[in-house]
Each structure stands twice: as C-alpha cells, then as structure tokens.
Amino acid sequence: MPGQRSITQAEKLAEAKLGGIPVRHEQMAVVANIYRAASAVRQHLENSVLRGADLTWTAFVVLWVVWIWGESETRHVAEEAGISKGTLTGVSRTLEKRGLLRRAGHPTDGRLVLLSLTEEGEELMRRVFPAFNEEEAFVAAQLDVDECRSVADGLRRVVLQVEEHGEERRLALLDGAAPAPRRSGRRPQS
Amino acid sequence: MPGQRSITQAEKLAEAKLGGIPVRHEQMAVVANIYRAASAVRQHLENSVLRGADLTWTAFVVLWVVWIWGESETRHVAEEAGISKGTLTGVSRTLEKRGLLRRAGHPTDGRLVLLSLTEEGEELMRRVFPAFNEEEAFVAAQLDVDECRSVADGLRRVVLQVEEHGEERRLALLDGAAPAPRRSGRRPQS
DNA sequence: TCCGTACAATTTGGAGCCGAACGACATCTG
DNA sequence: CAGATGTCGTTCGGCTCCAAATTGTACGGA
Known part of the structure; x- marks a missing residue:
C-alpha cells in the first residue's frame, strides 16, 4: 500500500x-x-x-558508543551518537542512576566528564547487542549482502554530502539574512 | 571521519x-x-x-500529506505522516491556529475530523515545496539518478519487511510473554 | 595576580512524541 | 429500540530533543 x-x-x-x-x-x-x-x-x-531491556533508542545508542569506543569525553559521545550535548547530559544521568554508566571527572582538566560502562553495563550490552543485531538482520532481510552494501554506501554518501557541504549551503541559501530562530526551545536574549 | x-x-x-x-x-x-x-x-x-517558514519537520510533513491527498480524515493523515494520532491532534491544532489548516467535522459521521489546507496553507506549500525539493536534490547530489532509484528501492523493501512481518516477528520474539510496558507515557490501568 | 577569552558540561524553555485511558458517536443484535 | 461492541479523535503522563543561556574551569597575557 x-x-x-x-x-x-x-x-x-x-x-x-x-x-x-x-x-x-x-x-x-x-x-x-x-x-x-x-x-x-x-x-x-x-x-x-x-x-x-527497558532502554530507549537513544539510551541504547549512547551505551553502544561508549561500549565500542571505551571511556570517552561526553562531547565525543554526543557527536558520535548524533544527539546534542544537552540531551546527553540527561540520558547519561539516567543511565548512571540505573548503574549502567559511570561518569568521572577528567583527572587534569576539570571541565571534562568521562563516560564509561560499569560491569553491569558491559553485561547488558553483551546480552542485548546480539539480539539487536539479529533484528537489524531481520529488517534488512529483503536485501542480499551486496544490496546491503550498496544501500549503505549510498546513504553514507548522503551523510557525507550534508556533513561536508551542508553548512556552506545553508549560508548560501540565507545569503547573509538572519538565521531565523527556532520556534521551540529557549528564546534568544529577550 | x-x-x-x-x-x-x-x-x-x-x-x-x-x-x-x-x-x-x-x-x-x-x-x-x-x-x-x-x-x-x-x-x-x-x-x-x-x-x-517557521515550520518543524513534522508540521511540514502533515501539511504535505494534506496538500497532496486533499481533505482527509485525521487517522489517514497520521498514518501517512508516520506519527501517532495523539501527536497529530497537537500539531494540527497548532497549524490551525496559524491559519494554515482547517479542521472540519464530517457531515454524516460525527466521530471524524477532516483536515484540509486553507488558501494561505496552499500558498505556503506552493512557495515552500519547491525549495524543499531543491534541498532534497542537494542532499542526494552525490548519487546519480539510477543510484537514487536503487537506494530508494532498497529502503522501500526495508519498510515493507517491517510493515508486513514486524508485528508477527515481535510476537514470536516475546513468545507469549508480557509485552513489556513502555517506560514513559500514561500508565496502564491503575 | 587579575583579566579576558575559550571552551567544557549543565540548566532551562518550549515543542515533539508515543500510547493508555477516555468520551463521543456509530453500528450491530436481540 | 436499548444495550453491547467497535471505532473515532482527544486528553494526559512521562520522556526525548534541541539550542540558548548559564555556570564552571583552563589558560593566555598584562
């Protein structure tokens, strides 16, 4: 349909x-x-x-990033997970409360916070990731391996196009005009 | 990177x-x-x-659906726009307040609400859609027309796989177990 | 030492979003 | 033609998200 x-x-x-x-x-x-x-x-x-597993998508992505990359600074995790720093603050604190994530200050730079998985978090990922990956395979079941590769490759080129030229393009479109405030969220100045 | x-x-x-x-x-x-x-x-x-244009993504999608399909019942719009009925209630009321969308009761079935664009809404879409489509072309600029077709086709098969077999698959996975309540949202019963 | 600047994470405000419960209406059934 | 059942859209609760404003820390030069 x-x-x-x-x-x-x-x-x-x-x-x-x-x-x-x-x-x-x-x-x-x-x-x-x-x-x-x-x-x-x-x-x-x-x-x-x-x-x-009582996880939201975002929470899982954050855990995954930290699991894969090991102890990391929050801004890198936010970037890699595709969420804003502000969102990560909330999500990581929730995960900390549940005992899955550890938040530690950087030893020499007091501005930084380092995220790492607790043992419980590691266990969770060892258990949940295989099931997650099974479902990834399920949703892609109508594509053979070559088709998967070519779709993924095409999408990667879309992402790269936006990452590499998006900013410049937006500036060109606005052409010096005010960037137009967002409707939602905290108001500028006032 | x-x-x-x-x-x-x-x-x-x-x-x-x-x-x-x-x-x-x-x-x-x-x-x-x-x-x-x-x-x-x-x-x-x-x-x-x-x-x-002071529109969120969701608001634009809703307008687009109504623009394309003409006056429609809300549940169809929600389905086509990929949002829940509850979300649509809020979004459509916001758009109504801005004078872009009209909400009218169904002449014979009192349960239904019909959505249609106002003249102002039509004008907005005639102005915004071409620009939107230009940017769609921009993000896909690294793909030629054949590649676009094949990526779109692959994605369509993913969507169909989930739509056609997802429900069944989820039931099989839970295997009769409790469907596990959502963490957020209104609590069942109580 | 005391600024000013730079850059970190956090707080905050407003909207989005889902899905359970709800109330209004329609339709089927006896 | 009443009650049971089903199907709408709406309401409501809790969480997600972004981005501006804010707070806190680092570090360079006067």
Whole structure:
C-alpha cells in the first residue's frame, strides 16, 4: 500500500499541484524513504529488543558508543551518537542512576566528564547487542549482502554530502539574512 | 571521519567485544546509515528551508500529506505522516491556529475530523515545496539518478519487511510473554 | 595576580512524541 | 429500540530533543 505505488502517485500529484514546475522525483523518493525506513526500523527495534531491556533508542545508542569506543569525553559521545550535548547530559544521568554508566571527572582538566560502562553495563550490552543485531538482520532481510552494501554506501554518501557541504549551503541559501530562530526551545536574549 | 572508516572500525571492535560471536556487518551498516542519514537530512532541511517558514519537520510533513491527498480524515493523515494520532491532534491544532489548516467535522459521521489546507496553507506549500525539493536534490547530489532509484528501492523493501512481518516477528520474539510496558507515557490501568 | 577569552558540561524553555485511558458517536443484535 | 461492541479523535503522563543561556574551569597575557 504505501510502498512504491503511493509514493509514485504522490509525486504525480505534487507535480500537478505545482502546475508543471518540475519535481526531482528520484531525489524526493530517496529522502522520503530514508525517513520512512528510519522510523520503521527504530520502532521495530524499540518494540522488540529494547523495550525488554527497558532502554530507549537513544539510551541504547549512547551505551553502544561508549561500549565500542571505551571511556570517552561526553562531547565525543554526543557527536558520535548524533544527539546534542544537552540531551546527553540527561540520558547519561539516567543511565548512571540505573548503574549502567559511570561518569568521572577528567583527572587534569576539570571541565571534562568521562563516560564509561560499569560491569553491569558491559553485561547488558553483551546480552542485548546480539539480539539487536539479529533484528537489524531481520529488517534488512529483503536485501542480499551486496544490496546491503550498496544501500549503505549510498546513504553514507548522503551523510557525507550534508556533513561536508551542508553548512556552506545553508549560508548560501540565507545569503547573509538572519538565521531565523527556532520556534521551540529557549528564546534568544529577550 | 565518521564515514566508511569509523563504521567499519566500530564493527571490528564490536566483534572483538563479543569474543568471536559473529556480527551481521552489512545489515548493521544498513541500519546505522539509515539512521545517520535520516538525522542529517532532517537537520539540514529544518535548518535551511523549514526554519525560514517557521515550520518543524513534522508540521511540514502533515501539511504535505494534506496538500497532496486533499481533505482527509485525521487517522489517514497520521498514518501517512508516520506519527501517532495523539501527536497529530497537537500539531494540527497548532497549524490551525496559524491559519494554515482547517479542521472540519464530517457531515454524516460525527466521530471524524477532516483536515484540509486553507488558501494561505496552499500558498505556503506552493512557495515552500519547491525549495524543499531543491534541498532534497542537494542532499542526494552525490548519487546519480539510477543510484537514487536503487537506494530508494532498497529502503522501500526495508519498510515493507517491517510493515508486513514486524508485528508477527515481535510476537514470536516475546513468545507469549508480557509485552513489556513502555517506560514513559500514561500508565496502564491503575 | 587579575583579566579576558575559550571552551567544557549543565540548566532551562518550549515543542515533539508515543500510547493508555477516555468520551463521543456509530453500528450491530436481540 | 436499548444495550453491547467497535471505532473515532482527544486528553494526559512521562520522556526525548534541541539550542540558548548559564555556570564552571583552563589558560593566555598584562
């Protein structure tokens, strides 16, 4: 139902709405499906393995990053996990309360906080990650290994494009104009 | 930096952590990159075109769905936009307050609410969508049209796999056990 | 030693988001 | 035509998230 057909139809309707102004169909389909897939995958993983371990997606990602990279400074963890520093403060404190994560001050630089897993956290990851990876395999079950590689590679190029040229592009678009404040969140100045 | 290399490295570290238990690398890479790409794309679009129009991602998606499909019942809009009914209630009311969306009762079935764009909403979409689509093209600029098609197709298969077999899979995994309540949200019963 | 600057994490404000419970309405059944 | 059952959208509780403002620490030069 909302697969190939409805997306194609949506594109045609969009074109009609624009009175002949051309739409970049393929690029539109990539973005739309990236987002659909991300939601579907996240929801499946949260409702299968993560809920049983009482972890949110973000909490799992944070644990995973620290597990893989070992003791790390919070800003690196936030960057790698794809969340803001502010969010990480809350998440890491929750995980600390649950005894999965340790937060320690840096020995010489008092501004830094180092995150590492507790033994309990390590155990959890040894138990949960294999199940998580099983479900990753499940969601990708309609793709063979080569297709996985090529999809992953295409997505990597999207990420790189944004990381390398996104900032510059945004500046060019605004062209010196005010960056436009965010609707939500704390108000600037006032 | 966090491109091909660091992901591959992460996978090796993960395997080491598991003491030889095999990891499904390619499937893991697909999931990881779907999520990274979704975040990157959303952030870029929010910070470029959407912020200027004072729209969040979700608000834009809702407007887009109603624009494309015309007057629609809320549950269909929620489904198509990939958000819960409860979220849609809030978002649609915000958009109504801003004069972009109309909420009307169904003429014969009093339970339903129909959403449609106001003239102002239509104008906004005619103005914003082309810019949005331009940025979709920008984020996909490293992919040629064929690659776009094949990535989109691969992602579509992921979405279908979850939509068609996800529920069944989750039930099989829990195997009759309690579905494990969500940590957040309103508590059952009590 | 005392600034000023730089950069760290944290706090804070506002919106998003899910899913259980709820109330309103529709429809089926006897 | 009443009650049971089902299906809407809405409400509500708790958590997630971002980014501005804030707080705290480091370190360079006067």
